[in-house]
Amino acid sequence: MSTDAPKLSPVEGIKEGSQYLKGTIGQELHEDSDHFNKDNLQLLKFHGTYQQDDRDKRAELKKTGGGKAYSMMMRCRIPGGRLTSDQLLAHLDLCDELGNSTLKITTRQTFQLHGVVKDDLKAAIARVNAVGLSTLAACGDVNRNIMCCPAKRTGPLHNTIQQLADELTVALAPQTPAYHELWLTDDETGEKELVGGGPGEVVEPLYGPRYLPRKFKIGIALPDDNCIDIYTQDLGFLAVVRDGEVIGYNVSVGGGMGTTPSASKTFPALAKRMAFVTPDQAVDVAKAVIKVQRDYGNREDRKVARLKYLIANWGIEKFRRAVEEYYGGPLQDLTDDDVTDFDDHMGWQEQGDGKWSYGLNIENGRLYDNDQRQLKAGLRAVCQRFKPEIRLTGHQSIIFCDFDEDQRDELIQILRDHKIVTTEDTSTVRRWSIACVALPTCGLAITESERRLPGIIDGLEQPLAKLGLDKERFTLRMTGCPNGCARPYNADLALVGKAKNKYTLFAGGGWLGNRLAFIYKDLVPDAEVVDELVAIFAAFKANRQGDESLGEFCTRVGQEDLAGLAAAAPKP
Template identity: 75%
Template sequence: MSTDTPKLSANEAIKEESNFLKGTIDVELSESTDQFNKDNLQLLKFHGTYQQDDRDVRLAAKKTGGGKAFSMMVRCRIPGGRITSDQMLAQLDLCDELGNSTLKITTRQTLQLHGVLKSDLQKTINRINEIQLSTLAACGDVNRNVVCCPAKRTDEVHRDMQILTDALVVALAPQTPAYHELWVSDPESGETTLEGGGSGEVVEPLYGPTYLPRKFKVGIALPDDNCIDIYAQDLGFLAVVRDGKIIGYNVLVGGGMGTTPSAKKTFPAIAKRMAFCTPEQAVDVAVAVVKVQRDHGNREDRKIARMKYLIADWGMDKFRAKVEEYFGEPLKDCTEDDVHEVDDHMGWQEQGDGKWSYGLNIENGRLYDNEKHQLKATIRAVCNEFKTDLRMTTNQSIIFTDIEEGDREKLIGIIRKHRATLTEDISTVRRWSIACVALPTCGLAITESERRLPSIIDSIEQPLAKLGLDKERFTLRMTGCPNGCARPYNADLALVGKAKDKYTLFAGGGWVGDRMAYIYKDLVKDADVADELIGIFSAYKSNRLDGESLGTFCTRVGRDDLEVLAAAAPRP
């Protein structure tokens, strides 16, 4: 007998029955087991933490009859990547005391700890809240960390972008008291240690009891500085500037990188231009967009639950009309303003107030100390010496702000003392590359990524120099699976894990981020990756037009001709 009632995904039932994300997490925290049950694992994501197991340790343990080595990844929510020196120092302490002694800067301008044991989870999240940070909504089916240009500037434009960032965080944040009850309350007395805790009426005025169908990402950018990759966001606000003031925003909707190659119904997508709004309208427009996704996004199949699929199904006209209905009035069309430049904010940059910022490139965002490089020690020393704010970038690097003119050499001296590599000494290809975590801790990873990309770059730096392309700017991104956490599908070149030690090689995106790449070759063996990349570089060198970027060249010639040109071009 047929029914019109849709069969919801299992996650929808978990959320519905969770008592606004509390579930039985408190019970499991008190138990001596090393892992959580499957329902609580889904709820814990909303609290900013994933359960993982180290596959390297698993393989070693298997030889002696052992099993999986479970631990938690804990991710902060840091709007716009802005953090104080004291907060950074506290995070470094946490990674040493309760994590695996490394800290990861993510592609959404935040920090995540790895290797936290279940028995230390409550203590870890509690201490993060004590330093006025939070992990709530860093993951899960809600709006996640809002990204914004991290540049420290004194002009009105950057100030207003940061104001909007903070306003969006408040407007789109979950309201459940479960977070404070579980993590912020004193674990022994049960009393809350920070304001905002305690019990009360459980209400989610924006999200309701089942929250969103899938994760949701928001970003704010400038046409002449798309450093946060606005076209990769579910919702983007592109500032429209006239005479040094933001008069409004072009609203972009429907970006999203994740895909499942075995499911043809899934695809990566860049956002589409929807409408223009004034600064005063921006927060309410964001709320309206979220509500449309909340009420009409797919809750039956999580593979097609992101907002990009709703827009693909409805078309932009219908989607915009529904947003305007929720917003309460029509919106104007987008202005002609669009992205056309990117600044990674690395190296020395003037702030406009007589002070300087210095962007330190962090390869793949991993902060660690070893016999060769002491990145954690570098950051500790800078934070203790200057006590200024820091900014994290969506390219997984870090910016030290408010450096006096007379202290510039002192900062450089600290970096050199700890053998960290100055941005100026890093090759262009390495500077513009990023990779996801992948193996050994990500449960979705098929191949290596973060641990493999540095050696790939090692093997292509010299050929690029011989071709005279070592100063050429292009994005090279790598992920261990098709989920696309390092935004591979709009990069000039990208490697995406497809099978064991095999990658899909993408080409034709671009560093501006407004164009999708295409599959150049599939199932490329790990051993052949460098040679395939060098072939593309050689074809580009021999056949590019004046001023043509690598991604634009790959798009112009197309996949088939690119393969022919790569085979024919002289190799360095």
């Protein structure tokens, strides 16, 4: 039997030799080049930034003999999507002054800034930190931004789960001083020695010198409000509530959306329910789960390095035993509590303290100003007038908090003055849709997504109204590639880029987030997408039973019968 050590992927060597994520980033920041080298590109992710190029400009530049139009995408770490008006204003300033003049609310309750050139990157990261936020661990093979129900409510429930999000953020953050040295000091040489890590000193007690095999995502939810899609997370904490108090959490493990169609060994997965933990156990159990993944996750093949593959190989019982071993004791069995509802927190909602919050739907999370709509200017006006607390949702939208009753009309008027479509004037299908960035900046995108979904919805709104389904709640999600950043694989309906101008159409998930969709049709041409969706809606209208949801209907009839019913149903 061979005793050879497993062959590690190249990225593992880059991490291990990086001096705890420092690499030669400092030197490159001072070099006369518009892009970073390949090794540093892997390390920069841990610092919250990806190198990209404008793919719309590639062909044009190639014709003239030029290179790529490089820039950096910068992502923040905003636990549970909670921030101040001043922090939002600072990001709006950043996107105007150092970015491409737009700001993206992500599906993980944070901001992405696109178009930052290399020479401005250090200044941009420093400015984020100057307002009390960070980009550290927003990307990379570590725990990323922790999702949590963003609703502002008085009482112990939301306070408890949001406090857990904050505690986990601190406990699971990388400890390397490289981030501070690279981005938050005035060293001009880029040659400063890494502080710490001397003989006998452990720089990363949780992660170690190679960090995790792959990215890691955590979400915290309430049973009656799964607004953060808990079963798509590597690690989920579902609050167990008794007599208005959180007595603990049902822990789920192994969710993940990414897949590679050409590799049958890859697949999307929903997390498996593992054990119940008390509030005082939650942080240490999270660390134990991460340590198991750190030590046993696949470091040879990044395609199968996520936690979901370890659990698929081991089974949930073996994985639980390993977690208990790292934790140092047995865990309690699960309670029966599970997800039962989903609140997107849009529109006016009472906070319970005499104040109101207002959830504003932001289509695909993109904040911009143009002749038709002034989203950035409108948000500036709201923040400057009211100074509300801000919450970002897992559906790429925004919540303004702490409004008095007599301020509600003024807020709505400010939005309308800036030609912003209010939530009340947004169709249900648009409100429950999300899309990833895709083209032109994402290097993995195969097809359009964010720029295409609004037009698809334009084509759906009238047929849905004719079918009497315009108030029907279902999730419609779109991604430009199979990596699944907009969580398509558990949606009622989803479009996933498969080939140029062609999509895989999924059906059968649901807004509750606890069921995977199936492939309904593959390689659907872009020009036929709307017709295919309308046919599904027509079949649903003609054949639904009782009050079943769209996803439930699709799952009940299955792919083959759904195709037949869709072909036979009268079209609106």
